[in-house]
Amino acid sequence: MPEEITTVGVVGLGTMGAGIAEVFARSGCQVVALEQTDEQLESGRAHMQQSTDRALKRGKLTEVEQAQIMGRVRFVTDMDELGECDLVVEAVVESLEVKQAIFQALDKVVRPDAVLATNTSSLSVTELSSATAYPHRVVGMHFFNPAPVQRLVEVIATVVTQPQVLSAVEQLARKIGKSPVAVDDKAGFIGNALLFGYLNHAMAMYESHHATREDIDTAMRLGCNYPMGPLALLDLIGLDTAHQVLDTMYRQGRNRLHAPAPILKHLVTAGLLGRKTGRGFYTYEEAHSPVVVDDAQTPSTDSTARGGRSLARAGVVGTGPLAAEASHLLTASGLEVTHVLDANAGLHQLASVDLVVEAVADDLDTKTALFAELDTVCREGAILATTTSSMTVIEVAAVTSRPHEVVGLHFCDVVKPSQVVEVVTSVATHPEVSEAVRSMVAQGGVQPVSCKDRAGFLVNALLIPYLNDAVRMLDAQYADADDIDLAMKAGCALPMGPFEVLDSLGLDMALMVQRAVFRETGEPEFAPEPLLEQLVVAGYVGRTSGRGFREHPDT
Ligand SMILES: NC(=O)c1ccc[n+]([C@@H]2O[C@H](COP(=O)([O-])OP(=O)(O)OC[C@H]3O[C@@H](n4cnc5c(N)ncnc54)[C@H](O)[C@@H]3O)[C@@H](O)[C@H]2O)c1
Structure with a gap:
């Protein structure tokens, strides 16, 4: 030495x-x-x-x-x-x-x-x-x-x-x-073992046309305060390196979430390695440049049209902070808003509005009962939006006679107030309806992103499985919560470590989304971690209960 x-x-x-x-x-x-x-x-x-x-x-x-x-x-x-x-x-x-x-x-x-x-x-x-x-x-x-x-x-x-x-x-x-x-000497160590599952999932989403590359990246930047979206980060890492890392991790751990998304191999084979070659998921001014230039996939910037729908009056149903946030957004977008606090008594006030946003308890029976009621009260052609986090939009839409007029409007839960709102299109939603809602969100000063009606939508679908992976790593005693949090903050410049996010978001909420993702995909690697389940059963759901992965005596 x-x-x-x-x-x-x-x-x-x-x-x-x-x-x-x-x-x-x-x-x-x-x-x-x-x-x-x-x-x-x-x-x-x-x-x-x-x-x-x-x-x-x-x-x-x-x-x-x-x-x-x-x-x-x-x-x-x-x-x-x-x-x-x-x-x-x-x-x-x-x-x-x-x-x-x-x-x-x-x-x-x-x-x-x-x-x-x-x-x-x-x-x-x-x-x-x-x-x-x-x-x-x-x-x-x-x-x-x-x-x-x-x-x-x-x-x-x-x-x-x-x-x-x-x-x-x-x-x-x-x-x-x-x-x-x-x-210890284990594939991916802390940082990459957690990061690459998330990056691979984002690529699979992009490949399956769940959302555009811009919306995937914007959703994670604004929804979680990440410095970069996953696809832009992959371009920075280098797609050949990313492929080698995923492939090695997959071969060593046989975790299917690490099996490289096919698109990654295609891009590498085509010589599109990311920033270092000037093109990967995005196109850059030149090799090694961080400046993205427009290409054939760049969406048009015209977000002002309301898809032929004219929205002037809106209603909000619910009493909590989410209802207040929805009301604020609608007002900021120039709509006249009627806020109904009592869903049992006040719905008749919404008979002539153009759009209703419901923000009542995230429970299927409550939401379907309300939607059935709104369907009878609201005028023909009025759009009905649900803020659900844990169910699909179509489950709610199906109880109405107008599923094509029903859309998801999901306010992201990590950063409050939401900097980004997901506009969720179900199999039945008319594109004109999604467009009208998307442009309403933009006019309200919040960034809209669009995605399909899949468990967790966009931000939660990418975030929560990564948090679940962190719980698995903790439970396996590969590293403690402090080291894992530090690794993700100091290695990937994330604003919070996974256990900080879980305690602030609520372990119960994370578990609900993880269960939905697991139910929908049947992918064993998405099964909720037993440690997460047990903490929730014990009532240790995070900051709001005074204890989650850490103690929070002041709350
Ligand atoms: N890219 C990332 O984000 C990242 C992050 C952390 C760790 N890593 C790891 O760092 C290593 C390098 O990755 P990278 O992304 O910088 O790859 P890269 O392809 O950008 O660079 C590799 C360099 O190594 C050079 N090289 C190859 N064989 C050589 C030799 N025999 N002698 C001297 N130079 C040689 C190549 O010319 C090339 O310039 C990999 O092990 C990777 O897993 C990468």
């Missing part, structure tokens, strides 16, 4: 390697950055230059600091140049063979006491280390994308990694401003 790690080698200057080299150079380490060819080396250098240019522009670096950072990096194509390194981090393509070959070659070049680290996302660090003559000096050092921004580094020791190597790497991670989390 070197006394102190001051010189670091980085092998592979692609999406991750260039960022990792920058991180070490920023913290004062001397960096030797290796690529295969002069052309790839130049591309890696340009990547670092662009990244530090952006930091300079944002005032996060001075010109002098930028020059010092770039000056600390020696760009090379000859592996012998790594001889003086105390630590070498490999960040080449996610292939066991390629990575093992690199470790074998490094064995002949670096000092026997130098540490070898892999940035693999999903391969077994133990298997990789078996390729070297000194496996005790091998660790996983898993950075997140973009490496200069994300604070998390997962540090993975194998059964033979020397404890001093692990602690030196953890110490180094802190020195370079990262938060290390030690995890």
Whole structure:
């Protein structure tokens, strides 16, 4: 073990390697950055230059600091140049063979006491280390994308990694401003094991035309305050890397939710790898550019038309905060609103409105009884909207004589007040009705997204299974709630960790959605986690009950 790690080698200057080299150079380490060819080396250098240019522009670096950072990096194509390194981090393509070959070659070049680290996302660090003559000096050092921004580094020791190597790497991670989390050598570790199920699910949704790519991404950005939507994130990660990660995780864990969505393979085969090639799910100004440009799939921006329907007067039924939010939205969109608090007595006031939004208890009997009543009271042609979270729109619509006039209007539950509202089209909903409601939402200053009538609609369908996966990981004692929350916040820049979300959203509400998703798909991997079920039975439903995954004594 070197006394102190001051010189670091980085092998592979692609999406991750260039960022990792920058991180070490920023913290004062001397960096030797290796690529295969002069052309790839130049591309890696340009990547670092662009990244530090952006930091300079944002005032996060001075010109002098930028020059010092770039000056600390020696760009090379000859592996012998790594001889003086105390630590070498490999960040080449996610292939066991390629990575093992690199470790074998490094064995002949670096000092026997130098540490070898892999940035693999999903391969077994133990298997990789078996390729070297000194496996005790091998660790996983898993950075997140973009490496200069994300604070998390997962540090993975194998059964033979020397404890001093692990602690030196953890110490180094802190020195370079990262938060290390030690995890066992299991495919996907914490971050990717949870993230990639969600990303794969989003791709499957897109592929099945559940919603447009723009609506899927907007729904997660605004509905959960995520920094990026899942499809844009996949483009950033690189679709080839995403495919390799999912494929490895699937082969290791046989979790069907990790079987790569077919569209991913198609895009990779077509050479559409995401930002790095200028096209993936979206089209970019040029390779490596973050600027999305219009393409054939870009929807038209005309959201002002109300689909030929003129909506002037609306009604809201319900007493809770959701009814108040619906009423506020309708008023903001310019409608004259009648708010009926007592569904048993006041419905006659809605006889001539153009649209009714119900926000009564999310229970099938209550909702169907109300819809049957509204159907008799409201004029022909009036639109009826349900705010249900846990049932399908068609279940409610079917009790009326006008299922084509019934639509879902789902206010997302994580961020309050909702920044995004899902407009849900059932098998019967007339497109003109959905369009009219979508444009009403937009005119009310809230972002509408459209989706099909499937359990969980859009945001909950993507969010809740990911939370359920986190519960499974906790129950398996792979990591504790604090480390899992930290991993998702510091590694993926999510505003809250999964257990924070569960406690705030309500475990009962999450369970209800998870059950609906499981019932609809029959997919065993979507089965609600027993730990979640039992906490709900025990009455530990989160903040509102004073206890969920954590204690909340003040509530
Ligand atoms: N992309 C992500 O979001 C992300 C996040 C965390 C970890 N990772 C992991 O980081 C690693 C790299 O992924 P990436 O997305 O940066 O891939 P990438 O395809 O963008 O870059 C890989 C680079 O490695 C270089 N390379 C390949 N063989 C080499 C060799 N023998 N010597 C020197 N350079 C070589 C390639 O020229 C390329 O520039 C993978 O293990 C991946 O799982 C990726």
